[in-house]
Amino acid sequence: MNLQIIGKEAVLASQVLQKLSTQEKNAALIACAEALVASSKELVAANAEDVAAAKKKGVSEALVDRLRLSDERIRSMAEGIRQVCELPDPVGEVMSENVRPNGLKITQVRVPLGVIGIIYESRPNVTADAFALCFKTGNAVILRGGSDALRSNLAICRVLQKTLERLQIPENSVQVLTDTSRETAREFMRLRAYVDVLIPRGSAGLIRTVLENSTVPVIETGAGNCHIYVDADANEEMALSIIENAKTQRLGVCNACESLVVHKDIADSFLPKLAKRLSEKQVELRGDKRSREAVATMTPATEEDYATEYLDRILSIRVVDSLTEAIAHINRYHTQHSDCIVTYNAENAKQFLRDVDSAAVYVNASTRFTDGFEFGFGAEIGISTQKLHARGPMGLVALTSYKYLVEGNGQIRG
Amino acid sequence: MNLQIIGKEAVLASQVLQKLSTQEKNAALIACAEALVASSKELVAANAEDVAAAKKKGVSEALVDRLRLSDERIRSMAEGIRQVCELPDPVGEVMSENVRPNGLKITQVRVPLGVIGIIYESRPNVTADAFALCFKTGNAVILRGGSDALRSNLAICRVLQKTLERLQIPENSVQVLTDTSRETAREFMRLRAYVDVLIPRGSAGLIRTVLENSTVPVIETGAGNCHIYVDADANEEMALSIIENAKTQRLGVCNACESLVVHKDIADSFLPKLAKRLSEKQVELRGDKRSREAVATMTPATEEDYATEYLDRILSIRVVDSLTEAIAHINRYHTQHSDCIVTYNAENAKQFLRDVDSAAVYVNASTRFTDGFEFGFGAEIGISTQKLHARGPMGLVALTSYKYLVEGNGQIRG
Numbered sequence: 001m002n003l004q005i006i007g008k009e010a011v012l013a014s015q016v017l018q019k020l021s022t023q024e025k026n027a028a029l030i031a032c033a034e035a036l037v038a039s040s041k042e043l044v045a046a047n048a049e050d051v052a053a054a055k056k057k058g059v060s061e062a063l064v065d066r067l068r069l070s071d072e073r074i075r076s077m078a079e080g081i082r083q084v085c086e087l088p089d090p091v092g093e094v095m096s097e098n099v100r101p102n103g104l105k106i107t108q109v110r111v112p113l114g115v116i117g118i119i120y121e122s123r124p125n126v127t128a129d130a131f132a133l134c135f136k137t138g139n140a141v142i143l144r145g146g147s148d149a150l151r152s153n154l155a156i157c158r159v160l161q162k163t164l165e166r167l168q169i170p171e172n173s174v175q176v177l178t179d180t181s182r183e184t185a186r187e188f189m190r191l192r193a194y195v196d197v198l199i200p201r202g203s204a205g206l207i208r209t210v211l212e213n214s215t216v217p218v219i220e221t222g223a224g225n226c227h228i229y230v231d232a233d234a235n236e237e238m239a240l241s242i243i244e245n246a247k248t249q250r251l252g253v254c255n256a257c258e259s260l261v262v263h264k265d266i267a268d269s270f271l272p273k274l275a276k277r278l279s280e281k282q283v284e285l286r287g288d289k290r291s292r293e294a295v296a297t298m299t300p301a302t303e304e305d306y307a308t309e310y311l312d313r314i315l316s317i318r319v320v321d322s323l324t325e326a327i328a329h330i331n332r333y334h335t336q337h338s339d340c341i342v343t344y345n346a347e348n349a350k351q352f353l354r355d356v357d358s359a360a361v362y363v364n365a366s367t368r369f370t371d372g373f374e375f376g377f378g379a380e381i382g383i384s385t386q387k388l389h390a391r392g393p394m395g396l397v398a399l400t401s402y403k404y405l406v407e408g409n410g411q412i413r414g
Numbered sequence: 415m416n417l418q419i420i421g422k423e424a425v426l427a428s429q430v431l432q433k434l435s436t437q438e439k440n441a442a443l444i445a446c447a448e449a450l451v452a453s454s455k456e457l458v459a460a461n462a463e464d465v466a467a468a469k470k471k472g473v474s475e476a477l478v479d480r481l482r483l484s485d486e487r488i489r490s491m492a493e494g495i496r497q498v499c500e501l502p503d504p505v506g507e508v509m510s511e512n513v514r515p516n517g518l519k520i521t522q523v524r525v526p527l528g529v530i531g532i533i534y535e536s537r538p539n540v541t542a543d544a545f546a547l548c549f550k551t552g553n554a555v556i557l558r559g560g561s562d563a564l565r566s567n568l569a570i571c572r573v574l575q576k577t578l579e580r581l582q583i584p585e586n587s588v589q590v591l592t593d594t595s596r597e598t599a600r601e602f603m604r605l606r607a608y609v610d611v612l613i614p615r616g617s618a619g620l621i622r623t624v625l626e627n628s629t630v631p632v633i634e635t636g637a638g639n640c641h642i643y644v645d646a647d648a649n650e651e652m653a654l655s656i657i658e659n660a661k662t663q664r665l666g667v668c669n670a671c672e673s674l675v676v677h678k679d680i681a682d683s684f685l686p687k688l689a690k691r692l693s694e695k696q697v698e699l700r701g702d703k704r705s706r707e708a709v710a711t712m713t714p715a716t717e718e719d720y721a722t723e724y725l726d727r728i729l730s731i732r733v734v735d736s737l738t739e740a741i742a743h744i745n746r747y748h749t750q751h752s753d754c755i756v757t758y759n760a761e762n763a764k765q766f767l768r769d770v771d772s773a774a775v776y777v778n779a780s781t782r783f784t785d786g787f788e789f790g791f792g793a794e795i796g797i798s799t800q801k802l803h804a805r806g807p808m809g810l811v812a813l814t815s816y817k818y819l820v821e822g823n824g825q826i827r828g
Contacts, residue, residue: 111771217800235824245826359818363820365825387528387611388815391815404773404789404806406774407778410778
């Protein structure tokens with residue numbers, strides 16, 4: 001496997017993809033979805049080898065479950081591709097037009113990014129998802145999935161490539177790295193000559209490794225130390241319901257609530273009710289001194305607790321004197337993902353929305369809504385926690401760039 | 415000097431800046447412009463020490479000239495700041511609004527990036543320019559200029575800081591790194607916890623160092639191996655005038671033309687005229703075999719010539735069989751900055767605009783127009799040659815991000 005060749009092939013494919021019409025792209029995606037379902041048997045067989053090897057290696061049952069493919073999961077993969085067809089194609093959109101005093105006409109047009117690299121864990125469904133989103137936006141994609149899923153990823157990729165080839169679209173529009181060594185992954189992260197952006201999807205550790213090693217521009221995704229602030233002027237019943245939902249509706253996701261901030265004036269009344277409500281869901285509460293004065297059974301919270309994305313049945317709590325202190329606490333410990341205020345005080349809501357520096361800032365709703373489908377963007381490639389290029393749920397537009405078309409009749413600069 | 419403290423102070427300042435109104439920001443910028451002019455004497459004195467030290471070190475006259483400040487240059491610096499006031503403030507713009515079926519109201523609002531780092535060479539005017547652009551967009555800025563300009567940069571920074579302090583705006587809205595060692599520069603490039611984006615401005619070498627070492631998201635700027643393609647269907651007089659302008663109007667700039675591609679059907683007629691025209695400007699032509707058949711005096715061009723941004727009186731030339739070959743040549747050797755076709759064939763122009771993958775693609779105009787002022791954006795922080803976040807001339811909008819405000823009345827996810 002030669003990464004230089006893979007990179008060059010991806011660039012060549014991207015030069016063809018950027019010219020395809022929306023109709024051509026959608027037709028190819030539908031064909032890919034159909035081909036995946038038609039190839040269920042061979043995909044499940046390749047996957048069974050991955051699953052057997054992972055089990056033998058002692059991979060945890062939860063991870064083996066994420067790795068496993070079944071006829072039903074392949075149908076749902078195909079359904080995901082079909083949903084991407086339904087989304088509007090941002091490529092070709094005229095973003096601005098401008099005729100300069102010297103007669104130059106400048107048109108800003110949305111174009112594909114070119115070549116997108118995705119680094120992810122052993123989840124074969126990401127292979128199809130990421131391909132569909134990149135292809136719909138006219139990008140070639142190079143996929144580097146976890147080694148435990150290699151046979152599955154290659155089998156999926158072969159089906160996609162064969163389908164594209166049949167339609168006279170470059171098969172290298174999608175490529176899976178066959179060498180899943182760390183050395184090759186690092187080389188991949190430095191393939192700046194061919195790769196326009198690298199999107200890591202997975203654990204905080206994986207994302208950190210990419211950030212540390214990449215010279216290709218990276219979009220940081222994923223980590224969510226999300227906060228809910230219960231203001232003095234909060235409807236307690238609403239706060240309980242939002243916190244319960246944001247903490248427990250799904251534990252292992254980046255938009256789950258990990259930390260609670262409570263105004264001192266409501267803490268004594270509210271925290272005992274919260275403790276009762278969350279004890280039914282087996283959530284452990286870890287609080288500062290004042291939280292523990294309200295609920296004696298709480299574990300003490302450390303500095304580290306406030307900085308931790310638990311992805312588990314644990315919630316850290318801090319009592320503050322003011323909205324300003326709440327905002328300062330959140331801006332210090334959060335990961336700029338999603339944070340919420342529960343209040344019926346419009347001024348406080350306004351201040352919170354303005355001053356909390358997160359991709360999504362909420363008033364009176366669960367942080368669990370930070371999601372491409374919930375935001376109305378459709379399938380997403382990830383949730384950006386950086387401010388460059390894209391922030392929050394990344395729909396198709398996040399997979400595009402633009403260029404300026406400058407049309408003249410002989411203008412020169414004086 | 416402690417970079418952690420500098421980073422934290424910048425974040426604190428940015429939290430105040432993001433709340434300032436356009437009026438407050440403009441008033442502060444005007445005050446800064448006035449203060450710079452009023453401090454001309456001390457600025458010129460500090461600069462004189464830099465200039466003397468640089469001369470003693472044997473720095474070239476061209477670089478000493480870029481370093482030098484005079485009353486006139488300080489007035490022009492102040493004028494630059496005043497021009498930034500005139501530009502519309504993008505912060506606070508509502509980019510999209512959307513009420514979801516469950517009643518959640520999602521508003522996408524433009525916000526400052528936060529903290530911007532600029533790494534540049536010994537050009538004191540950049541200190542004031544970069545501050546003005548960052549401040550106008552509500553960002554704090556950390557400046558790391560070349561060591562030869564340190565006294566000048568610190569003097570400018572002190573004037574700006576004193577002015578801001580007087581207006582009760584955090585003085586750390588602008589900070590200059592006093593330690594200009596490489597080690598500190600590298601530490602600065604890894605200050606991801608505090609710095610949202612790093613913009614290198616300067617030579618290809620400087621930019622490469624930043625790309626290689628930074629974990630902070632970088633916007634690549636500057637390198638321009640710009641091409642002009644003379645189609646078979648070209649007006650030769652227009653082509654001559656555009657090439658002369660793009661090559662010689664200003665040699666050392668990134669949007670100057672460095673390479674020419676000529677259709678075989680026009681080469682024998684056109685190249686001798688070009689050789690005559692450019693010989694008057696002392697431009698050396700380096701061509702492939704077919705170019706040299708048209709103009710025997712041409713130097714042979716190597717592979718390296720085609721990949722070189724000369725920034726000098728040299729032009730590489732290649733003759734091609736077709737538009738497709740021209741586009742392939744350009745996409746192979748260019749830096750995705752600015753490329754032009756000279757043609758009166760509308761179909762060829764359309765294909766070139768679509769298939770050349772550059773920030774600015776031209777038909778019948780000099781590449782020298784790729785510039786913030788010429789595009790109508792006003793002052794620019796640089797010209798991006800990457801596709802992520804911003805492409806081409808970066809006006810104020812390129813210094814912003816956005817966030818989603820999500821307002822509900824108790825919504826939870828089912």
